[in-house]
Amino acid sequence: MKILFLNGPNLNLLGQREPEVYGRTTLADIEAKVRARARKLKVTVEFRQSNLEGELVAWIQQARRKFDVIVLNAAAYTHTSVALRDAIAAVGVPTIEIHLSNIHAREKFRHKSLIAPVCRGQILGFGVNSYVLAVEAAVNVNER
Ligand code: CA2
DSSP states (O other): OEEEEEEOTTGGGTTTSOHHHHOSOOHHHHHHHHHHHHHHTTOEEEEEEOSOHHHHHHHHHHTTTTOSEEEEEOGGGGGTOHHHHHHHHHHOOOEEEEESSOGGGSOGGGTOOSSGGGSSEEEESSTHHHHHHHHHHHHTTTOO
């Protein structure tokens, strides 16, 4: 199984800015934790980040026939991007939405996810562990 982890805008700043909101763990630290869990479960992981909506759309489109599951932290684009939603719906690769924070416990504009209806499910509010839990969810994505 191959899992594509995609990270949206500003997540490259993790651990470097606003540690009171997002903690001190960097995206590289998160990737290392994800890879450790993936190794144990004998699955392959690719891990990418972009600040550009179009690049994320392109990566989702290219995932067809190359990856079994997409795990997506779309960051702020979660709340704004019809383009990401359309790409997920079009590509037909099961996609899991994840967030570090509990978006429902934050500002009202974060409560709405435009991508949620086209994702298999959401994992949110568990900090770095949302990513590790997503590896488990991805491995079992076709079990209902
Ligand atoms: O909780 C999450 O994972 C979010 O996707 C993070 C996004 C936010 O817009 C979503 O509502 C919830 C923000 C990612 C930006 O990360 C930063 C890290 C350090 C400093 C500034 C931003």
